[in-house]
Amino acid sequence: MLKRTYLLCFIVSLTLSSLTVSACSNLPTTGETPEIGSIRILHLSANAGTVDLLLDNRVVGDTVFAFLNRSIPGTVPRFTGPPVSYLANTGYIGVDAGTRNLKVFAAPGGVAARPPLASPDPRVIAQVDVNVAARRAYTIFISDTVGTPGGIQPKVVEDDVPSFPDLTVFRGSARFGHFSPNAPAVRVLITRTSSPGITNQELFGETRYKEVRDFTPIDTGTYRVDIVAGGATVTSTTLTVAPRRVYTILARGLVNASGAAALGVTSYLNN
Numbered sequence: 546m547l548k549r550t551y552l553l554c555f556i557v558s559l560t561l562s563s564l565t566v567s568a569c570s571n572l573p574t575t576g577e578t579p580e581i582g583s584i585r586i587l588h589l590s591a592n593a594g595t596v597d598l599l600l601d602n603r604v605v606g607d608t609v610f611a612f613l614n615r616s617i618p619g620t621v622p623r624f625t626g627p628p629v630s631y632l633a634n635t636g637y638i639g640v641d642a643g644t645r646n647l648k649v650f651a652a653p654g655g656v657a658a659r660p661p662l663a664s665p666d667p668r669v670i671a672q673v674d675v676n677v678a679a680r681r682a683y684t685i686f687i688s689d690t691v692g693t694p695g696g697i698q699p700k701v702v703e704d705d706v707p708s709f710p711d712l713t714v715f716r717g718s719a720r721f722g723h724f725s726p727n728a729p730a731v732r733v734l735i736t737r738t739s740s741p742g743i744t745n746q747e748l749f750g751e752t753r754y755k756e757v758r759d760f761t762p763i764d765t766g767t768y769r770v771d772i773v774a775g776g777a778t779v780t781s782t783t784l785t786v787a788p789r790r791v792y793t794i795l796a797r798g799l800v801n802a803s804g805a806a807a808l809g810v811t812s813y814l815n816n
Contacts, residue, residue, distance in 0.1 A: 580642035582677035585704075587634040589688040589724045589797045590651075590697060591806040593670060595628035596687070597650040598635070605635055632797070632811055634684075642679040648672040649687055649697065671697035682706070688724040688755065688797070700724075702757045706815050712789040716764055719784075719792040721749040722757040725808055727800050730754075732773045738783075739767035760791060772796050772810055782810035791815040 586598055586605065598605040629635060649671040670691055675683060682704040689697040707718050721733050730753045737743040748770075749758045767785045771778045779800075784792065793815055798808040 580679035581639050582642050582679055583637040583682040584640055584645065584647075584675060584677065584685060585634055585637045585683070586629070586647065586685045587687065588629045588631055589686055589795065589811075590670075590690060591631065591726075591797070591799050591802065592690045592692075593631070593649075593651045593687075593697075595630045595651070596670070597628055599648040599650070600638065600640070601645055605629070605638065631805060634813065637682060640677055642677050645675045645677050646672065647675065647685060647699070649699070651691065671699055673699040673701060675701050684793075686722065686724055686755075686757075689726055690799070693726070700755050700757070704815065705760065706791050707760055709789055709816070712762075712791075714788045716762045717786040717788065717790045717792065718760045719748070719763050719786070719794055720758050720760045721752060721794045722796070723752045723754050724795055724797045725799065726754060728754070728779070728796065728808060729774045731779070731796055733794065734771045734773055734778075735763070735768045735784075736771070737764070737766045737768050739785075743768075745771075770794060770810060770812075780808050780810055782812065784812050 584600070586600075588596055590596070648669050650668055651670050671687060671689075673685065675685065677683065684702050684704055686700040686702065687697060688700065691697070702722075712718060723731060730751045732747060732751055733749040734745050735743060735748045736745055743764070743766075748761065748763065752758060763786050765786050765788050767783065770782050770784050772780045780796070782794075784794065786792065791814070792812050794810065794812045796808070797811055799806050800808050802808070
């Protein structure tokens with residue numbers, strides 16, 4: 546009887562050990578790190594109004610998205626996150642490496658209400674698949690206009706931002722993107738207003754719509770940045786370049802438009 550009891554205990558113990566090992570084998574190995582990249586979305590569509598963004602079927606800006614950061618098959622989008630206004634961007638969002646899908650939702654002309662919560666048929670004005678590599682960052686530029694033949698075609702650019710040690714204490718870096726749909730090719734000229742020495746210097750040569758130029762070094766200081774088409778300056782802005790800081794300068798808006806949609810220049814910091 547005693548032998549039989551010991552044998553039974555041994556079998557139960559062995560079975561439990563096997564189950565424990567089996568369960569643990571499905572857990573990540575200690576020290577494994579997920580393959581993560583980053584995506585930022587920038588809204589430059591002059592007539593789209595505010596837009597809602599779904600990344601892999603999760604609402605960008607939703608606290609649930611921030612926690613899960615994955616799609617849930619079969620769920621209906623609920624627009625609970627904050628809308629993204631014209632010229633705003635999402636900041637970088639950490640995502641799993643691989644193919645990610647972005648959908649952009651807005652009312653035609655930007656004048657109708659946002660899609661209702663749990664709408665079964667929200668209006669998609671643009672979408673794009675992004676192949677995200679681990680430890681790489683990307684910006685998705687949403688330009689064109691609502692009603693453009695063929696629809697809005699987002700531009701995906703890998704952000705090859707110069708690293709901090711590669712920049713000196715006397716210089717920053719900048720790149721330029723042309724996102725004004727009805728503007729001709731343009732050049733970018735700079736004049737340093739904080740000190741003499743740089744006047745009407747060409748920072749970027751002729752750039753066509755949806756072209757994004759590479760980052761280039763620029764001395765520190767405050768500049769007038771002129772966007773030039775042909776021989777005429779079509780719009781200008783002021784940019785202060787700090788040491789070891791990296792900037793993106795964008796031509797955006799529409800020629801002959803007024804108000805917020807007018808042709809202009811926007812810049813933002815990359816690091």
